Structure formats: C-alpha cells, structure tokens
Amino acid sequence: MKNQESSDTMNTSSQLPPPKYTPELKMWFDFFYYLSVLAMVVGVGFILVVGLNIPGEISERHTDIEYLFNARVITNDVTAAASEIMQVDGKLKLNNTSGQAAFFIANIDRILISGIFSLLALYNLRKLFANLASQRIFDLENVAYVKKLGLIILVYSIVSPFITYLCGMAILAEIGEFHEQLQLSPYISLPIEGILISGALLVLAQVLEYAFQIKQEQSLTI
Amino acid sequence: MPKTIKINLDMVMLQRKMSLTELSERVGITMANLSTLKTGKAKAIRFSTLLALCEALNCEPGDLIQLDED
Numbered sequence: 001m002k003n004q005e006s007s008d009t010m011n012t013s014s015q016l017p018p019p020k021y022t023p024e025l026k027m028w029f030d031f032f033y034y035l036s037v038l039a040m041v042v043g044v045g046f047i048l049v050v051g052l053n054i055p056g057e058i059s060e061r062h063t064d065i066e067y068l069f070n071a072r073v074i075t076n077d078v079t080a081a082a083s084e085i086m087q088v089d090g091k092l093k094l095n096n097t098s099g100q101a102a103f104f105i106a107n108i109d110r111i112l113i114s115g116i117f118s119l120l121a122l123y124n125l126r127k128l129f130a131n132l133a134s135q136r137i138f139d140l141e142n143v144a145y146v147k148k149l150g151l152i153i154l155v156y157s158i159v160s161p162f163i164t165y166l167c168g169m170a171i172l173a174e175i176g177e178f179h180e181q182l183q184l185s186p187y188i189s190l191p192i193e194g195i196l197i198s199g200a201l202l203v204l205a206q207v208l209e210y211a212f213q214i215k216q217e218q219s220l221t222i
Numbered sequence: 223m224p225k226t227i228k229i230n231l232d233m234v235m236l237q238r239k240m241s242l243t244e245l246s247e248r249v250g251i252t253m254a255n256l257s258t259l260k261t262g263k264a265k266a267i268r269f270s271t272l273l274a275l276c277e278a279l280n281c282e283p284g285d286l287i288q289l290d291e292d
Contacts, residue, residue: 217265217266220258220263220264220265220266221264221265221266221267221268222251222255222256222258222259222264222266222267222268222271
C-alpha cells in the first residue's frame with residue numbers, strides 16, 4: 001500500500017518529461033519582446049524627430065512616405081511599350097511628396113498600431129512559454145493567455161484592413177496626385193490566415209479549459 | 223439542498239483512536255490527501271484507497287461513506 005497512487009503524483013510536472021526546447025524558445029521570445037519594445041521606442045523617436053522637422057511651407061516639403069497602396073500605371077505611348085508592370089498592390093515608397101500629416105499617419109499605423117498589437121501578442125506568448133518551461137501546462141493562466149492571443153490576432157485581422165484603408169485614404173487626400181501616370185488608391189486586403197489562426201487559438205483555449213477541469217478533478221481523486 | 227456523499231473519516235478515526243499521522247503511515251497516503259478526504263474537498267475516491275482505509279481502520283466501506291441529505 002506504500003506505493004498507493006496519491007494525488008501528489010497526479011500533477012503534470014511529475015508525469016511529463018522535462019521540456020526540450022521550451023526554455024530556449026522562451027528565451028528567444030523574451031529577446032524578441034524586448035527588441036520590439038526597443039524598436040518601438042526608437043520608432044516613436046524617429047516619427048517625432050523627422051515628423052516635427054518637416055517644413056511648414058508646402059513647397060519646401062520633400063517627405064518620403066512608405067505605405068500600402070494599390071497602384072496602377074496609366075499608359076501613354078512611351079510606357080505602354082516600356083512598362084511591363086501595370087498594377088502593384090502592396091507597400092510603395094513615395095519619394096518627395098508634400099505630405100506632413102501623411103508622414104505621421106503612415107508611420108503611426110506602421111510602427112505604433114502594428115507595434116502595439118505585436119507587443120501584446122509577444123507578451124502573452126512569452127508568458128505562455130514561461131509557464132510551459134516551468135511545466136505548468138494545464139493551468140487557468142495558460143487558458144487566459146491562449147484566449148488573449150487568439151483575441152489579439154482576431155481583432156488585428158479584422159481592424160487592420162479598415163485602418164489601412166482609412167489611413168491610405170487620408171494619405172492620398174493630403175498628397176494629392178503623386179504622379180500623372182500613377183493612379184494610387186487605398187489598399188485593402190482581409191488577412192484570412194489571421195482569422196483562421198485566431199479561431200484555432202480560441203478553440204484551443206476552450207480545449208485547455210476542459211483539460212484544466214479534468215486535471216483538477218483528477219488531482220482531487222484520492 | 224442537493225444530496226452529497228460525506229466521508230466519515232473523522233468519526234471512524236476517533237472510534238479507533240488513530241491519529242492522522244498513523245493512518246497516513248499505515249495507508250501510504252499523504253497527510254495532505256487524507257486532509258482533503260476529511261474536509262470533504264475530494265471529488266472522488268479510488269477503490270484501492272477505500273480498501274486501504276478499510277483495512278487500516280478495520281471497518282466496512284459503508285462506515286466511511288455516508289449519504290448526506292442536508
């Protein structure tokens with residue numbers, strides 16, 4: 001009877017083999033998290049320093065704007081013969097524009113909004129890996145982290161196309177016609193993979209919650 | 223009020239004049255788990271645990287388990 005199976009032996013840490021790659025992955029996620037925080041601080045500094053030094057006079061402005069657009073080359077006699085690329089959807093760098101607010105809009109969306117979502121996701125991911133590294137697997141904390149991660153990805157996947165479209169419209173409204181042969185329009189694309197991943201994570205969170213309940217019942221079986 | 227199953231470990235231990243430490247040593251269950259049983263926090267009890275307790279306390283399973291109608 002001495003080797004009676006007690007609930008002490010039912011916790012996951014004593015049953016599972018020690019994690020192989022989790023501590024290293026946790027270290028890498030910590031590194032990426034702090035690197036992202038640093039990149040965001042540097043990015044905000046860049047926006048402020050460069051943005052506030054854009055001249056007030058429109059004729060003196062030569063702002064470079066990098067953002068997502070749909071672009072179409074309007075052909076004339078020369079380009080019809082020379083140009084093979086007639087339509088581009090994605091990131092474009094517009095040099096020497098007269099935009100000031102456009103500079104802030106493009107960079108705030110690129111650095112701040114995307115950065116905040118990335119930091120939130122990385123924060124939850126590193127907490128999750130920290131728990132896994134210490135073999136706290138079927139834990140309510142982990143359920144919350146996986147759920148939050150899913151929600152962050154879902155919200156970003158749904159909100160980012162609208163933000164990109166609205167920011168694109170605002171940028172184009174300020175800079176006007178960039179080039180007579182280049183027709184620009186706001187970029188829109190629904191990241192379906194983000195929605196699918198977030199759905200999978202939300203289901204996983206539910207499964208983990210059930211697993212936690214089963215584990216709790218198991219540990220209270222004497 | 224819903225009916226519950228109560229473990230009468232306290233009473234049987236008192237009748238047998240056996241301490242928790244002694245029972246723990248005889249049965250091979252930790253004090254923490256015996257305490258969980260005593261306080262009614264346990265969700266289930268294994269047949270093997272019940273058998274060990276019955277052997278150590280020299281009683282029947284019915285002496286340990288009781289339907290609580292409160």
